[in-house]
Every structure is written in C-alpha cells, then in structure tokens.
Amino acid sequence: MSEDERRRVMTQELPGRARQAQAFAEQLQGRDRLQQALMPLTQTPTGPGWNRSELEDLLPPGPPVEAAVLAGLVPRAQGTQVILTRRTEALRNHGGQVGFPGGRIETLDRNPLAAALRESDEEIALPRSQVLALGYLDPFITITGFRVTPVVAVVDPAFIARPEPGEVAEVFEVPLDYLMDPANLRQVDIEHGGRVRHVMEYSWPGQRIWGATAAILYNLRRRLEQVA
Secondary structure: OOHHHHHHHHHHHOOHHHHHHHHHHOOOOOHHHHHHHOEOOOOOOOOOOOOHHHOOOOOOOOOOEEEEEEEEEEEEOOEEEEEEEEEOOOOOOOOOOEEOOEEEOOOOOOOHHHHHHHHHHHHHOOOHHHEEEEEEOOOEEOOOOEEEEEEEEEEOOOOOOOOOOOOEEEEEEEEHHHHOOHHHEEEEEEEEOOEEEEEEEEEEOOEEEEHHHHHHHHHHHHHHHHOO
C-alpha cells in the first residue's frame, strides 16, 4: 500500500473532528520532513533545557516551573505561517513580549501537549478541533525560571483568533520561511545580572521577536537542517 493510500484509509477511520484535522494538516508543505525533525508526542522530552548551561548563575533558586507553548503552523496559499502573540504589558512575566500561546503546566494537564492546547484555547480561543499536534521540540529554560516544552502543530487555516484581553494584546502571523532563514536571525547583547548575555532576535515590521521565542524557532530550524 502506498503512503497516499495508507493516509486515505486512516482518514476514513478517523472520527469527525480528527478527520477534519487530518484534512487541513495535509495542506502543510513539507509536513513529512517536519514530522521527522520533531520528537514524538508519545515521549515527553526530558532534560534541564538545551540552553541551561548558559544561565546557571542567573536562574532563580529552586526547581524550574514547567510550562508548554504551542508553535502553530498555518498552511496558507502564500506559504506556511507561524502564529505568534504579543502579551499584554500588565503581565508579571514577560509582559509586552512576543511569544507563542502557552503557559505553566497545571496539575490536571496530562502532559505538555495538554497544557499547550488548554492555554491556546484560553489565550486565543483556538479549539482542539482545529489543531493537529505533530511533535515536540527540545525544552528551553527561560531567565525567569520556566522550563518550556514547545509543541509544534498544524492549525486550521479557517481558525479566527479571539485574544483574551487580560493576557494577549495581539495575535499575528509571520512566514515560516522568513523565520527559518539564517540571514534573518541575529545575535544581540543585553545586560542582565551584572553581565552581558547573548540573545537571539528577528527583525519583523512592528514586532520584536527575541529571547525564548527566537531561540525556540532556532531550535526548530536546527532540527529541520538535520533531516534535510
């Protein structure tokens, strides 16, 4: 049985919502390569965070706070787009910064995937029926002490974001090709904790995509390069 035939059989066996998700996921260019680059959803990533050694003397005391984010990829006629949000200025952690929808993993969340889906629904009204998760990226630790597990997923192009005003000021999309181009990612120096740190940053009209968000996208690019 060919790959196309196998997928058709699988689609026929899926219930309504899953079949819908499978249909819009088929529109994503390079999906097979992307799937190969990611860690499987059946195996929650372990480890302290691929960047932890850079922050050993800067992290707050105690164990990190477990969190998850959803890196949503939207298949569009003009190419795949990445969903990003700008957080409201009033938030205690990372207020005003650009990031993926997501947040801390709660007790009732079965795994990082469940947390990322729940938070995406709460923050931008993204229903689970319009998401097909593909896999995990490597965990990343933030300077504020969050260990973030990113989930990469396909999002239905028919999805219309409704940001929660208490958390999200804006929802926007950026072409994946732009974010995967090494020429568009630069390193900038910032001062923190009495010393200079090197962080990653993209220039995008009207937005500053930097820090953890830029690093997560860099991790995705590196994983894709390994299966090219």
